[in-house]
Amino acid sequence: MRAVTVVPGSTGSARLDDVAEPDAALGAVLVEALAVGVCGTDAEIAGGLYGWAPPGRERLVLGHESLGRVLDPGPSGFAVGDHVVGIVRRPCPSPCANCAVGEWDMCSSGGYSERGIKQVDGFMSDRWRIEPEYAVRVDRDLGIFGVLLEPTTVVVKAWEHIAAIGRRTFWDPSTVLVTGAGPIGLLAALIGVQQGADVHVLDRATSGPKPELVKALGATYHSDPIRELGLAPDIVVECTGVAPLIRASAEVAAPGAIICLTGVGGPIVPDASAPTTLLTDAVLKNFVLFGTVNANRRHYYRAAQVLARADRSWLERLITRRVGPEEFEQALERAPDDIKVVIEFARE
Numbered sequence: 001m002r003a004v005t006v007v008p009g010s011t012g013s014a015r016l017d018d019v020a021e022p023d024a025a026l027g028a029v030l031v032e033a034l035a036v037g038v039c040g041t042d043a044e045i046a047g048g049l050y051g052w053a054p055p056g057r058e059r060l061v062l063g064h065e066s067l068g069r070v071l072d073p074g075p076s077g078f079a080v081g082d083h084v085v086g087i088v089r090r091p092c093p094s095p096c097a098n099c100a101v102g103e104w105d106m107c108s109s110g111g112y113s114e115r116g117i118k119q120v121d122g123f124m125s126d127r128w129r130i131e132p133e134y135a136v137r138v139d140r141d142l143g144i145f146g147v148l149l150e151p152t153t154v155v156v157k158a159w160e161h162i163a164a165i166g167r168r169t170f171w172d173p174s175t176v177l178v179t180g181a182g183p184i185g186l187l188a189a190l191i192g193v194q195q196g197a198d199v200h201v202l203d204r205a206t207s208g209p210k211p212e213l214v215k216a217l218g219a220t221y222h223s224d225p226i227r228e229l230g231l232a233p234d235i236v237v238e239c240t241g242v243a244p245l246i247r248a249s250a251e252v253a254a255p256g257a258i259i260c261l262t263g264v265g266g267p268i269v270p271d272a273s274a275p276t277t278l279l280t281d282a283v284l285k286n287f288v289l290f291g292t293v294n295a296n297r298r299h300y301y302r303a304a305q306v307l308a309r310a311d312r313s314w315l316e317r318l319i320t321r322r323v324g325p326e327e328f329e330q331a332l333e334r335a336p337d338d339i340k341v342v343i344e345f346a347r348e
C-alpha cells in the first residue's frame with residue numbers, strides 16, 4: 001500500500017513509499033484512509049526538524065490529522081463504513097498521574113508517543129489500524145470535514161483551559177482577540193462565536209479567503225498593527241508564535257486577561273527588555289499567560305459537537321486545497337492563500 005514516509009531528523013527524506021499492510025499490533029480496527037490534513041508539524045518533520053521513528057526503524061509514516069472509513073471493526077463496536085478519526089497521543093508507559101487518568105495531553109513525564117510524530121506510524125497510508133479506544137466516530141454527514149476534527153480538538157482544549165483559569169476570580173469576559181487566521185485561529189474564532197463572544201481576528205493578510213471567512217462567522221477582521229485596533233481583549237488566543245506580537249497583545253489586553261499561546265516557531269527577535277516588561281505587566285494587570293498543546297478524548301468529543309454546529313459552507317472554505325498522495329510534496333508547501341490543505345487518499 002502507499003504511504004508517505006520520512007526519516008525523522010533528515011531533510012528532504014519524505015517520499016511516497018510502498019509499505020507493508022499496517023501491523024496488527026497497532027490496533028484491532030482496520031481503517032481505509034479518506035483524507036489526512038497537513039499542518040506546520042508535518043512540514044517540520046519533513047524538514048528534518050522534529051519527529052521520531054518507531055523503535056528499531058528508520059522511517060516514520062507521516063500524518064496525524066486523520067479521517068478514515070472502517071473496513072474491519074474487529075471487536076470494537078464500530079460498524080463497517082463508520083467514519084473515524086484517530087486520537088494522536090498515547091499515554092506514557094509508566095504511566096504518569098496525568099496519563100493514568102486519561103489526560104495524556106498533560107503528560108508529565110514526557111514519555112508519551114504520538115501517531116505520525118513520535119515513535120508510532122501516522123495516518124498517511126492507504127490503510128491504518130487503531131485501538132478501538134483511540135478511535136473517535138464522526139458523523140458521516142460531515143464528509144471530508146471530519147478531517148478538521150484533530151485541529152479542532154487543540155482549540156477546544158485551549159478554550160476549556162481558558163474557562164478553567166477564568167474561575168480564579170469574578171470574570172465576565174466579552175472581547176476575544178485571535179491573532180493569526182490560519183486553521184487554528186479560524187477554528188478558535190468559530191468556538192468564540194459559538195460561545196457568544198465579540199470575536200476579533202488579526203492577521204497580516206488583506207486579501208484572499210481569510211477576511212471573508214472571519215466576516216462570515218460574524219466576527220471582525222483586522223490587519224492593522226495590534227496597538228492601533230483600540231481593543232482591550234479579555235481573552236487572547238495567540239496562534240502565530242511571533243514574540244513581538246505576543247508582547248503587544250499582553251500590552252493591549254484588559255486587566256485580568258487570559259492569554260493563551262498555541263503557536264510555536266516564530267522568528268527570534270532579540271529584545272532584552274521584552275521579558276522584564278512582560279513580567280511587570282503580568283503582575284500589575286493580574287493576567288495569565290499560558291500555553292497549550294495536544295488534546296485528550298474529551299476534547300475530541302467536544303470538537304465533534306463544534307463541527308456539527310458549524311456552517312458546512314464555511315468549513316468547506318477552510319479546506320483550500322486537496323491533493324492526491326502522489327502530490328504530497330505540494331501539500332507540505334504553503335501557498336499564500338492556503339488555510340488547510342488535505343491529502344485525499346480515497347473518495348467518500
Ligand SMILES: [Zn+2]
Nearest residue numbers: 038039041065
Ligand atoms: Zn497538525
Ligand SMILES: [Zn+2]
Nearest residue numbers: 092096099107
Ligand atoms: Zn504521561
